[in-house]
Amino acid sequence: MAGTTMDVNIVSAEHPIWSGTAKAVLVPAYAGGLGILPGHEPVLSVIQEGPLVITEPDGRKHSFEVTDGFISFDSNKLTVVVEQGRSMQNIPVNETGIQ
Numbered sequence: 868m869a870g871t872t873m874d875v876n877i878v879s880a881e882h883p884i885w886s887g888t889a890k891a892v893l894v895p896a897y898a899g900g901l902g903i904l905p906g907h908e909p910v911l912s913v914i915q916e917g918p919l920v921i922t923e924p925d926g927r928k929h930s931f932e933v934t935d936g937f938i939s940f941d942s943n944k945l946t947v948v949v950e951q952g953r954s955m956q957n958i959p960v961n962e963t964g965i966q
Contacts, residue, residue, distance in 0.1 A: 872924050873905045873943040877931065877952060884952040885929060891922040892945055894938055901938075909941040918955065919947065930955040 895917030936949035
């Protein structure tokens with residue numbers, strides 16, 4: 868049975884952006900929003916500029932505006948590599964991650 872959380876690391880070429888444990892992550896993939904949950908099959912995907920939303924195990928959400936990059940998910944570890952990223956801490960995000 869898959870766990871209920873996953874490890875997430877978001878990095879840019881300049882610095883780490885966020886690291887922690889999450890129960891869900893929504894990324895802006897080129898084919899549309901891509902939701903990653905614990906136990907997801909391994910995936911490698913290119914992402915585009917847009918909002919990336921992390922939901923922590925306690926339900927708190929963190930949102931980031933990211934530029935082009937890619938994600939890699941395997942063994943409940945998600946790595947997000949972007950050119951640039953910034954927290955959207957004071958900008959409200961609805962349930963879909965779209966403003």
